[in-house]
Structure formats: structure tokens, C-alpha cells
Amino acid sequence: MAKEKTEAQLAGGYVVKKLTVNGVPRRVIGKPEVTLLTVLREQLKMTGTKRGCNCGQCGVCNVILNGKVVRACITRWKSVPEFSQITTIEGVGTPENLHALQWAMIVCGAIQCGFCTPGFIMCGKALLDENKNPTREEVRDWFGKNWMACRCTGYKQIVDAVMKAAAILRGEEKIEELAKMYKPGDKVWNSSYPRPSAVYKATGLWDFGDDDRLKLPEEFLFAYPYALEGVRHAKVNKINISEAEKCEGVVKVCTYKDVKGTNRLRGQVGCDSAVTDGWERRIMVEEGDKIRQWGDIVAVVVADTEEHARAAAQKVKVDYEPLPELINVREAIKEDAVSVFDDCPGIDGMPNAWNKRCFTKGEDPHDIITNAAHKIDDEFYSSRQPHMVLEADCGYAYYDDEGRVTIHSKSCAIYFAIVKLARAIGLPPSKIRIIENNMGASFGYKTTVTNEQYLALALMTTGRPVYMRVDMKEHNQRTPKRSPSLMHIRAGADAKGKLVGVEGTCWIDHGPCSESANDLTNKSGQFFFSPYAYDDMRVTAYTIWTNHRWSSAFRAYGSPQIYWGVETAMDMLAYECGIDPFDFREQNLLEWAPFTDNPRGQFPSGYAPEVFPLPEMMKKARPVYEEMKKKAKELSTPEKKYGVGVSVSIYNANDDGADESGSNIELLKDGSVMIYNTWEDHGQGADMGTVGTAHEALRPLNLSPEQIKLYMNDTARCPNSGAAAASRSQTMTGNAIVDSCNKLLDAMRKPDGTYRTYDEMIAEGIPTFYEGKWQAKIQRKDGSVESCCGNDKDSGKGIPFAFHMFAVNLALVSVDMKTFKAHCEQFVLCGDVGVINNYLVVDGQQYGGVAQGIGLALTEDFLDESKYHNFVTMGFPYIKDITDDLTLIHSEVPRPLGPFGASGTGEMPLSGPHAAVGNAIYAACGARVKTIPAIPSRIKEALEEMKK
Structure with a gap:
């Protein structure tokens, strides 16, 4: 039989094997060179095992083969031993009978988009089958050894889940039925209720696009x-x-x-x-x-x-x-540069500059900065983040x-x-x-x-x-990437360390497409030294054509670029003044007051934010910062030096300028409701966002979460809620949800204050379907509201945003003085996103955003398509690249016009962490890296520059 099988393989024939798959005996036929993943997905239709990188770098295809974790995408059918025992996610548990690890992943908030979830569960299960009492570091080592990748979570919650599952398997904790986690009368808003999709993602039943392909009619x-x-x-x-x-x-x-x-x-x-x-x-x-x-x-x-x-x-x-190819923005802005578009006239002598945005405040600060007691004048560059x-x-x-x-x-x-x-x-x-x-x-x-x-x-x-x-x-x-930005920044402070003026020029490499670039370019001015008070400012931003990757939105669109320049400059200026970087920022915060007309309390666009929690957030962060500095001093040796960096960042939570959203509701015959909207879900938790908001708005009806049904993201059935971008969905679509719910409640309410049933509504001829709408607006001093508007092209003045999010970022970083490799050892994010709808969702967004910020700071880039096309070469941050010592400190200042006081959350945690990491490198070893990622060669170069 073995000889016949070998001959069949050599002849290109099929190989039949007897296996046990998820406990079921099977006879499976496959071509020798196809992968186990292809056999499982396309032949056995077990689509819980996902196809990701297809080259063994992400682990989404993990299965357990004869007790060992294998990546099915690189395991050939010919190498699968006959009589093998194979376990896929479909064989681990069901929605009605979850495995301990599946349950723990759900309740720990370890599931976001869910694409990597089956792979992590299979990998984690294999570990727990061997070791029911692992340490956190053993779990991290295990996932690292098995090339497990997650781009959403930041990994911490996944490790939490494995530890909780281990405790369950040891008999120290018990699984609680998910349905019983909600008790009648409980609030879902401001809780940790699991998102509705999590159970299906944990069991491999959540079909993604490539899973659908295998279930489409054959004529496709x-x-x-x-x-x-x-x-x-x-x-x-x-x-x-x-x-x-x-x-x-x-x-x-x-x-x-x-x-x-x-x-x-x-x-x-x-x-x-x-x-x-x-x-x-x-x-x-x-x-x-x-x-x-x-x-x-x-x-x-x-x-x-x-x-x-x-x-x-x-x-x-x-x-x-x-x-000739233009793949560097410095080359593209030269007067003799070849034109990417021959018919584009260019701006200000730059042949590939096609857009110019100016922001002004007070007087021209050039001479003020030149004559300041302390000043910095330098250039910074942010990467093309994939x-x-x-x-x-x-x-x-x-x-x-x-x-x-x-x-x-x-x-x-x-x-x-x-x-x-x-x-x-x-x-x-x-x-x-x-x-x-x-x-x-x-x-x-x-x-x-x-x-x-x-x-x-x-x-x-x-x-x-x-x-x-x-x-x-x-x-x-x-696919598009984050736009790099070249920034020239000047800033000055007086003898006491007070900012007196700031100015900058930014050149944004947007590739050969204009695709939403105006909003991106605006961010260079909208968030230029935005947390801080100063009288005089000028910033000019240009958008540049190049032949490199075209650019589109990436989480925190536009702000990681400008905060890399601004928060590095603030750090440099603090050292120039001889003031601790934390103190320097704290003493220069906006002089904010509600509805203030004071320019020193306003953003560069000339308006004041709806709230300003940063002073209190700095107070909360202060003892943590001091403890981290003490720790860095104790840990530092000549061979490995430690330092602490800080950054402050602000981001918007609605779309730039005029913004609106819609959401509809329908009362159903059984007393439940259906919500219709296009709050698109790319892993951030639109299902839970909708359920939590609607449940709070409909509390008079005493509905359970399961009675709020969702029909989402189909333009034939749902109203236009706008893009799930700019962290706008919780504020904009959330307010539209509340509006629709209020309209339904008003229609259902009887004169005595009780509520009509569906049958009573029909009998009285009262509609059961209502449309909700919301438009971005700000509140004025007299209590009136005013719609948001865009920025003037010459001065930058306007009211682009109704809602904002705030962050104080603290990073403890080590630098190996032999290899010059930096590693973030601890990160603390003190954030304010208003009143939190769901803690599992918000925590997941913040952990994940911080992880992406650490990656942006240290490893991630996209230089050359011929080489930078896989996760390893692009610098994907795997679990060992991200510290397990991540801490979130929540500040929940209610937003006056936010739904139940909420703001957004998704993009705030990626606005500033990379700058904190870069500043920590300087605090550790004196290397001022001005181009990210801060790879070892750049740290070494910065140290050599310092010696000069």
C-alpha cells in the first residue's frame, strides 16, 4: 500500500487516507501537494479554520494534528500521517456547549473582528491540554513560538482568557451561562456585557468573505x-x-x-x-x-x-x-522633480504639490520663536504604516x-x-x-x-x-497605507518654560491619488500643538503626489503623523528648558473654560473643545509616571538602559465638518425591536455599540439584550449611517439610534405613562417603524447649538468637530546598548472617551490601539513592495513585541451632546503612543530618533550624532 501510494504521488494522482476529524472517522481523498487547509476548507467545508497569510506567519489556520499545533496552510496533505487525529475549531465546542477557553475568550473581551480567534483557541487549547497551570509568560512564549498574530486586541485579553480557562479546567472557577449574565432590569450600557457576535466567532461559525465563497451557488x-x-x-x-x-x-x-x-x-x-x-x-x-x-x-x-x-x-x-519613479517625498517636492501628473501645475514651486492648507493664530511667530529664551528647530518623519x-x-x-x-x-x-x-x-x-x-x-x-x-x-x-x-x-x-509625513517644526518657550509660539510645514506623501487627502492634510493643522496654550501659530501643510503606495484612512487618520512631530518637539523643548517633560506639558495645557472665547483655550481652528479633562487626567497619571521613572532608574545598567516617555494627544469623534447619521427602528409583533443602520463593523464592536445604546434608550420597555435584533449594513434595507470611521459611530449613529428609540417610545406611550403593545399599535393605526437622525453640532454659551463646518482654506478657522477624545500616554522602554534594540516594557494609557458604553469593547479598542502604536514606533514600515509584502518584513508586532504590562486608566467625563454622555474611542489610543515610546528611548539612552520606526540602526545613528 505504501509503495502504491508513492507511485500515485509521483504520477500526480490522489491520495486517500483514513482519519479521525473532530472525533468522526473519515476517508479523505486529496492531491499530495495541496495543503491540509485546502482539504479542510474546500473539501470538508470546515470553514472555521481561516485562510490568512497562507505562508505560516499568522496562525489563523491552526489545527491540532495528533496532539500538536500545526499551521494547516503550510502542512501538505502528503505529510499528514494516515490514521491521524485532527481537531478543528468545529470540534472544540458549540454555542450551547462552549469549551472553557471559548467561554473565557468571550467574557475577557479577547474577541474583536474574530478572524484570528479560531487559531488562537486551537493553539491555546493545545497548551492547556499539556499544561493546566501555565504562567502568563509561558502562555506568551507558546503563542510566540507558534507564530500567532492578532492585529486587533493587543494580546493582553487573549492571555487573560487562557489564564481564566486554565483556572476553570483546574476547577477553581466555573463557566456561567452567557444568557444568565444579564438579569431582568440590569443595565447593558456602561457594563461588560459580551458582544452578540462573540459566541459565533469563538466557535468558528462566523463566516467571512472567503468562507462565503465555498457556500455560493456553483455558477459563480x-x-x-x-x-x-x-x-x-x-x-x-x-x-x-x-x-x-x-x-x-x-x-x-x-x-x-x-x-x-x-x-x-x-x-x-x-x-x-x-x-x-x-x-x-x-x-x-x-x-x-x-x-x-x-x-x-x-x-x-x-x-x-x-x-x-x-x-x-x-x-x-x-x-x-x-x-522615473518618485517614491520619496523629499525627491517629489524638488523643483526639478518629474511630475506624477503632467497636467498638475503644482503649488509654491513644488511640481507634485497639489493641495495646500494653512492654519493661523495670532501673529506670525517666526521672529518670536527666533528670539525666545528656549527654542527648537528640527525635522521629523513618520512612516508609511501598513x-x-x-x-x-x-x-x-x-x-x-x-x-x-x-x-x-x-x-x-x-x-x-x-x-x-x-x-x-x-x-x-x-x-x-x-x-x-x-x-x-x-x-x-x-x-x-x-x-x-x-x-x-x-x-x-x-x-x-x-x-x-x-x-x-x-x-x-x-492596498493603501498610512501616508508618511515630513515635518519641519519650530517652537519657542520663555525663560519659565511657557510656550510663546509654534510653526511648522508638513509635506504629506499621499501617493498618486487624492482619495480623502484634504481631511488628512487638515489634521496637520487641526492637531498642531492642540493640547497646549499659545498665542501665535502658523502651520502650512502640503499634499504631495508620489509613485509609492496610494494612501487612505488608517486608524487615527492624520494624527499619528503630526503628534510624532509635535510631541517629539515638545519633549526636546522641555529638555532645552531644563524642565521635566511631564511637568512641561502640564504647565502648558490649554487654558480651557466652558464655551471660552480665550484663544489660549482654543484649538488651532479657533474653537474650544466640548470638554477638557486633560488637567485631571495628568493628575491621575502623575503618580504612575513617578513610579515608572523610579522603576527605570532601578532597572538601568550599562548594558541595558531604561527610560520613561510621555505624550499627550487629542482626536476627533465625528467626521470633519458637516456630518450626519441615520438609524431606524421597528417594533416587532413579539414585542422585540429591530434596529436598521449601517454602523459597519470591522472588529470594533458595532453590534454591541448598537445593542448597548438602544437598550439604554429603550429601558422603559424592560427589554432584554436578545430582544434587540439587528439588521445592519445593507444599503437596500438600512439608512445611511455614514462610514464607520473618524471614531464617529458611537456619537453620530449612537445619537441617531437614541432619536429613533425616543420616537418609538413617544408613539407607544399611553396617557397613563404605560406603553402600548404591538397589537395595540396596529389596532390604533399607529406606525411601528421610525427613522432616527443626528447632525454634528456644538453647544454655545447661551445653550443654543450650531452645526459643525469645515476649515477655511486660508486661515484654518472653523468648527470641524463636535466630539473629542483625550489621552495621556506613558511608556517605559528599554534599549539594549549592544544591539541598540528598543523594547516597550510597560505602557499606561490614561484616556477619556466620555461615558463608556461597553468596557470590553472600549478596553479592547484601547489595548489594540496601543499595540499598533508600539508597532508604529518600533517596527512597522512599508518601504519597497518587492520586499515589504509579508508580515515579517513589514514589522508585524507579534505577542513578544508587545508588553503584557498594559494598563488603562479611564476618565469618563460626560459629553453634553453625546449619547448618554459618550464620545468615540477607536482612534484615540493610536494617536500618541508612538511618540511616548520615542521619547522614552531618549530618556533611556539619549538617542533622539526623529524618523520612525526606531529600528536599531536609527537608534545607533542617533547615539553617534549625540556624541558629535
Whole structure:
């Protein structure tokens, strides 16, 4: 039998094996070279095991094979021993009978998007099968050894869950039924009630886009978008698809000639400071035009299978002329730089500068700073941070029963996607429907369209339903990244250490697309020294074309760039003044008062925030800071030095300028309610956000959480709630939810104060469906409200934001003086996001944001698509890269206009932690790193510079 099997393998034949899978005997047939992951997912349809990186770097595909954790994506079928015992997530527990680790993951808040959850549970279970009493460090070592990656949580809660599960398995704790965690009359708002989706994510039943693919009707085709690898800038003369069209299984090869609309996706339309009309981003590269970045699509091949589509794509021939590449913003702004867009006139002598934003306060500070007792004048650079989600771009499209082009994708801005697509593909918005798939994270990149346009094109040209997925390498190379920013900052302080003036110039590398760049560029001014008081300011920000990766939203959009420059500058100025960096910040905080007209109490845009909790937050952080400094001094040795850094940051919690949201409610026959909105969920907890807000608003009805049903994220059924971006959903959609709930309660309320039933409503002819709306506004001194508005292009004055979030970041960092490697040993975030809806959700957002901030500071970058296309080369922060010593200190100052006092939370924790880490490196060893990430070579270089 062994000989026959070997011969079959050599002949390319199939191999049959008897196995036990999740306790069930099976006879499974597979090709020798396919992976165990393919056998499990595509043959056995066990989609709880996820396909992520597909190269063994993320662990989402973990299963237990003969008692050992294996990564199914790199385990070949031929290497799986016959008679093996295989356990997948489907064999661990069910929603009605959870394993201890599944239950612990839910109640510890260790589940966010859920894409990595099955892999962590399988890996953690294997550890607990061997060791029911592990230490936290043993758990972390185990996950590190098995290459477990999570981009959402920050890892701390996952380790918490393993420790709690171990205690349950030892008999020290008990599993409580999730349904019994809520008792009639309990508040869900301001509690730690588990999010509704968590139980399905923990059991592998939460289907993501690629899971859906295996359950679609068989007539779905596969569409593959083809780009020339390695070409960033070139003139395209001819696209030849004749050979590709002849390939096996090919139904259609689409080019720009097949696009029925303008072939232009909506960009920075309506930006009065720009010299572009915003329609420069194409769906498909056109003959006679340019490729302007690696990943520009020249053809979409539609075939019966993925293998056939990919093979045919290699037959597409493109005749092109290479052009000089601009991949560095410093080169792009030189007077003699080649133009990325030949018809862009440029601004202020920079050929690739297409947008300019100015913010002013008081007098021109240039001479004031020059003559100040203490001053700094320096340059800073923030990196092109990659999102590094674990689920690659995927989606599918078909015509629905009303003839609409219906696209299922990872979009977290589904109505915005329709607006971007309509003219480009040649359809009215009413003929396009977007439905959000369950999403394996986004962190903002899916506020734009990345694959939706190609799905629409493939569907419209073939008339056949289509599915599309790129592999992780392609995903990393082609999807947008955080914009780098080059910043020149000057700041001055008087002899007592009071700021007297600040000024700056920022050059933002946005790639070759205008895509929402005006909001990003505005952030350079809106948050320029925003926590602090000063009379005089000037800042000018330019948006620059380059041939590097195009940019879109990334968590804390725009603020990590400016806070890297500003908070590093504040640290440098503190040392120049001879004042402790914490003290220096505290004494320079805004001179805020409610509704103040004092310019020293206002942001650069000329308005005061709705609250200003930073003084009290600094008081809370003070003893922690002092204890961390003491610890650093005790730990420091000549071989390894420790230091503590601080930063202060503020971020908005609604969209820039005019912002509004909608949410609807319907009373159902059984007395429950259905909430309809498009609060898109990319892991941050939209389901719990909606349930918690609605439950609080409907408390007079005494509903249980399960009686609040959700119909979300389908443009055919739900109102426009706006994008799940700018940390706006809890404030904007939350207020819309409250508005709809109040309208329903008013309709149900009887004269005696009791409430009508559904049957009574119908009998009296009272509607059971109500629309809720909310528009961003601020409160004035006289109690009146005023709608938010954008920033003036010349002065920066305006009221862009109604809600804000605040943070004091403290980092304890070690620097190995032999290797020059820095490591964050402890991090404390003192944050204020208003009254908290759900602690598990908010804590998860804050731990995860801090982890991404540590990664931004020390490891994460995206320099060269040919090398920086996998998690290791891009600097993904694995569990051992993130400290387990993470502490959150909550300040919950109620927001006057927030739903039940809430603000947002998602982006505050990534606004400033990287600056605290950078400042801690200086405190440890004297190396002032001004370009992130602070990799060992940069720390070494900074130390050598210091010696000079």
C-alpha cells in the first residue's frame, strides 16, 4: 500500500487516507501537494479554520494534528500521517456547549473582528491540554513560538482568557451561562456585557468573505485583477489580451474599454484648496495613460476557476515605457522633480504639490520663536504604516432580484462606496447595492473601494455572478497605507518654560491619488500643538503626489503623523528648558473654560473643545509616571538602559465638518425591536455599540439584550449611517439610534405613562417603524447649538468637530546598548472617551490601539513592495513585541451632546503612543530618533550624532 501510494504521488494522482476529524472517522481523498487547509476548507467545508497569510506567519489556520499545533496552510496533505487525529475549531465546542477557553475568550473581551480567534483557541487549547497551570509568560512564549498574530486586541485579553480557562479546567472557577449574565432590569450600557457576535466567532461559525465563497451557488465565476509586478511609473502604449482570451476556462478578459462609465473613481471632489479635480483615480489603466504605482490594474480576467484566471492573466501583454519613479517625498517636492501628473501645475514651486492648507493664530511667530529664551528647530518623519489585516481583500457580486449590481465586500463605508462607484461604472446609485461581509478587520483602509470596482466590472461585462480574492502578498502590495509625513517644526518657550509660539510645514506623501487627502492634510493643522496654550501659530501643510503606495484612512487618520512631530518637539523643548517633560506639558495645557472665547483655550481652528479633562487626567497619571521613572532608574545598567516617555494627544469623534447619521427602528409583533443602520463593523464592536445604546434608550420597555435584533449594513434595507470611521459611530449613529428609540417610545406611550403593545399599535393605526437622525453640532454659551463646518482654506478657522477624545500616554522602554534594540516594557494609557458604553469593547479598542502604536514606533514600515509584502518584513508586532504590562486608566467625563454622555474611542489610543515610546528611548539612552520606526540602526545613528 505504501509503495502504491508513492507511485500515485509521483504520477500526480490522489491520495486517500483514513482519519479521525473532530472525533468522526473519515476517508479523505486529496492531491499530495495541496495543503491540509485546502482539504479542510474546500473539501470538508470546515470553514472555521481561516485562510490568512497562507505562508505560516499568522496562525489563523491552526489545527491540532495528533496532539500538536500545526499551521494547516503550510502542512501538505502528503505529510499528514494516515490514521491521524485532527481537531478543528468545529470540534472544540458549540454555542450551547462552549469549551472553557471559548467561554473565557468571550467574557475577557479577547474577541474583536474574530478572524484570528479560531487559531488562537486551537493553539491555546493545545497548551492547556499539556499544561493546566501555565504562567502568563509561558502562555506568551507558546503563542510566540507558534507564530500567532492578532492585529486587533493587543494580546493582553487573549492571555487573560487562557489564564481564566486554565483556572476553570483546574476547577477553581466555573463557566456561567452567557444568557444568565444579564438579569431582568440590569443595565447593558456602561457594563461588560459580551458582544452578540462573540459566541459565533469563538466557535468558528462566523463566516467571512472567503468562507462565503465555498457556500455560493456553483455558477459563480472567479475574477482576478492583474497588475504589472514591479512597475511604479510607466507610459502604457498597448494592452494585448488576445492570448489570455484563448486560455482554458476564460469567460472574459476585461480592460478599460469594457468600463461603461467614466473609469474614474470619486476622490477629493469639492476641495477648494486643491489644483486637482479629484477624479484622477482610475478603475483600469488606459492605453496612452500612465501606470503611476505598483498595483495599477491593467486587466481583470474572469474564468471558471481561480487557477485558470491566474494562469490566463500571465498571458496579458503590456507594451510600456518606464518612467522615473518618485517614491520619496523629499525627491517629489524638488523643483526639478518629474511630475506624477503632467497636467498638475503644482503649488509654491513644488511640481507634485497639489493641495495646500494653512492654519493661523495670532501673529506670525517666526521672529518670536527666533528670539525666545528656549527654542527648537528640527525635522521629523513618520512612516508609511501598513494596516496588516489578517484577512486579504475578497468579495463577490451578482444581480439581485431587483436587477441591482449587488456587491458583498469588506467595506466599512458602504454608502460612500456607491457614491465612488456610480459614475465610474456608469450606473445610477439606485442600481448599486452594497452589503458588508463579516470583516477580518480593516483599520480604515476599507473606507475606500479596493476590489468593489473590479467585481462590478466583471459582473457587468459577463452577466455572471463573480467572486474575487487576492492573496496576502498581493493584498499587501496593492492596498493603501498610512501616508508618511515630513515635518519641519519650530517652537519657542520663555525663560519659565511657557510656550510663546509654534510653526511648522508638513509635506504629506499621499501617493498618486487624492482619495480623502484634504481631511488628512487638515489634521496637520487641526492637531498642531492642540493640547497646549499659545498665542501665535502658523502651520502650512502640503499634499504631495508620489509613485509609492496610494494612501487612505488608517486608524487615527492624520494624527499619528503630526503628534510624532509635535510631541517629539515638545519633549526636546522641555529638555532645552531644563524642565521635566511631564511637568512641561502640564504647565502648558490649554487654558480651557466652558464655551471660552480665550484663544489660549482654543484649538488651532479657533474653537474650544466640548470638554477638557486633560488637567485631571495628568493628575491621575502623575503618580504612575513617578513610579515608572523610579522603576527605570532601578532597572538601568550599562548594558541595558531604561527610560520613561510621555505624550499627550487629542482626536476627533465625528467626521470633519458637516456630518450626519441615520438609524431606524421597528417594533416587532413579539414585542422585540429591530434596529436598521449601517454602523459597519470591522472588529470594533458595532453590534454591541448598537445593542448597548438602544437598550439604554429603550429601558422603559424592560427589554432584554436578545430582544434587540439587528439588521445592519445593507444599503437596500438600512439608512445611511455614514462610514464607520473618524471614531464617529458611537456619537453620530449612537445619537441617531437614541432619536429613533425616543420616537418609538413617544408613539407607544399611553396617557397613563404605560406603553402600548404591538397589537395595540396596529389596532390604533399607529406606525411601528421610525427613522432616527443626528447632525454634528456644538453647544454655545447661551445653550443654543450650531452645526459643525469645515476649515477655511486660508486661515484654518472653523468648527470641524463636535466630539473629542483625550489621552495621556506613558511608556517605559528599554534599549539594549549592544544591539541598540528598543523594547516597550510597560505602557499606561490614561484616556477619556466620555461615558463608556461597553468596557470590553472600549478596553479592547484601547489595548489594540496601543499595540499598533508600539508597532508604529518600533517596527512597522512599508518601504519597497518587492520586499515589504509579508508580515515579517513589514514589522508585524507579534505577542513578544508587545508588553503584557498594559494598563488603562479611564476618565469618563460626560459629553453634553453625546449619547448618554459618550464620545468615540477607536482612534484615540493610536494617536500618541508612538511618540511616548520615542521619547522614552531618549530618556533611556539619549538617542533622539526623529524618523520612525526606531529600528536599531536609527537608534545607533542617533547615539553617534549625540556624541558629535
